[in-house]
Amino acid sequence: IQMTQSPPSLSASVGDRVTITCRASQSIATYLNWYQQRPGKAPKLLIYAASSLESGVPSRFGGSGTGTTFTLTISSLQPEDFATYYCQQSYSTAGITFGPGTKVEI
Amino acid sequence: QLLLQESGPGLVKPSETLSLTCTVSGDSISGTNYYWGWIRRPPGKGLEWIGSIYDSGSTYYSPSFKSRVTISVDTSENQFSLKLRSVTAADTATYYCARLGVAATGNWFAPWGQGTPVTVSS
Numbered sequence: 506i507q508m509t510q511s512p513p514s515l516s517a518s519v520g521d522r523v524t525i526t527c528r529a530s531q532s533i534a535t536y537l538n539w540y541q542q543r544p545g546k547a548p549k550l551l552i553y554a555a556s557s558l559e560s561g562v563p564s565r566f567g568g569s570g571t572g573t574t575f576t577l578t579i580s581s582l583q584p585e586d587f588a589t590y591y592c593q594q595s596y597s598t599a600g601i602t603f604g605p606g607t608k609v610e611i
Numbered sequence: 612q613l614l615l616q617e618s619g620p621g622l623v624k625p626s627e628t629l630s631l632t633c634t635v636s637g638d639s640i641s642g643t644n645y646y647w648g649w650i651r652r653p654p655g656k657g658l659e660w661i662g663s664i665y666d667s668g669s670t671y672y673s674p675s676f677k678s679r680v681t682i683s684v685d686t687s688e689n690q691f692s693l694k695l696r697s698v699t700a701a702d703t704a705t706y707y708c709a710r711l712g713v714a715a716t717g718n719w720f721a722p723w724g725q726g727t728p729v730t731v732s733s
Contacts, residue, residue: 536717540658547707547723548650548658554716591658595718598646598711599671603658 506530506594508604516610523579525607527592532572536596539568539577542606543588551590552577579609587611613637615708615724623702623731629695633708633724634688641666641686646711648720649682649693651704659704663711664691698731705729 507530517523527537535555540548550559552568555575565580579586592604619631633647640647648663662672664682672680679696695702705728709720 538717538719540720542652542658547726548720549723550719550721553712553719554714557716559721593658593660593719598663598713598718601648601660601663601673601718603650603660606657 506533506596506600506602508592508594508602510590510592510604510607512607513605514608514610517582518611519582519584521582523582523586523609525577525590525609527570527575527577527604529573529575529594529596531596533594533596535571536594537568537570537575538593538595539566540591540593541586541588542591543585548591582609613710613722615710615722617706617708617724617727619727619729621728621730623698623729624733625699625731626697629693629698629702629729629731631693631706631708631727631729632690633692634690635710636689639686640684640689640691644713646671646713646718647684647691648709648711649706650709650720650723651706652726653701653704661693661695700731703729703731 537555539552542548556568567578589606589608614636646663649661681694684691705726707726709723
């Protein structure tokens with residue numbers, strides 16, 4: 506299953522609402538997760554099962570979607586949110602794939 | 612608190628085997644409904660899933676690596692390992708280990724190790 510993300514990068518300001526889209530090459534129901542990776546750091550799980558917020562993740566992060574199209578929304582961008590965001594499908598444990606990433610820049 | 616830590620050589624020669632170990636602390640690697648996985652990020656590129664292993668030894672490998680990768684687990688040491696054979700410069704990357712949660716609603720990686728950079732060069 507191939508994953509695409511749009512846009513590849515975006516520029517935004519603190520306080521902006523940001524939306525990132527992830528598309529799968531076939532239906533994956535809600536088997537979609539989102540990760541944040543800050544420069545020089547390990548990826549961090551934000552959202553699992555398309556819309557469930559991981560424990561400890563701020564509520565300004567939200568996920569939605571089902572089937573082939575999913576979105577990650579940051580309701581009010583904070584300085585620590587400037588990072589690269591990846592989607593990951595887990596429709597099959599034997600065939601996990603990540604999207605190419607979306608870099609959120611100032 | 613569950614912690615994962617990668618270890619291994621930071622420099623590997625072309626055509627040789629890259630070997631990394633992930634040490635898990637804070638919980639047992641066995642007897643839980645989790646897989647354990649390896650993911651990498653080449654410079655300037657995105658994340659790539661390499662493969663995953665269950666404590667029983669059952670493995671899943673990405674088709675991109677299946678012909679030259681072996682992932683194994685040592686429950687007595689609470690570790691799991693990655694061996695990638697016949698490496699080339701394209702295998703230069705930061706390698707991460709992570710726990711893969713398995714649930715009816717999907718599978719996700721959390722937490723992750725801090726990552727270890729590996730360069731393939733003579």
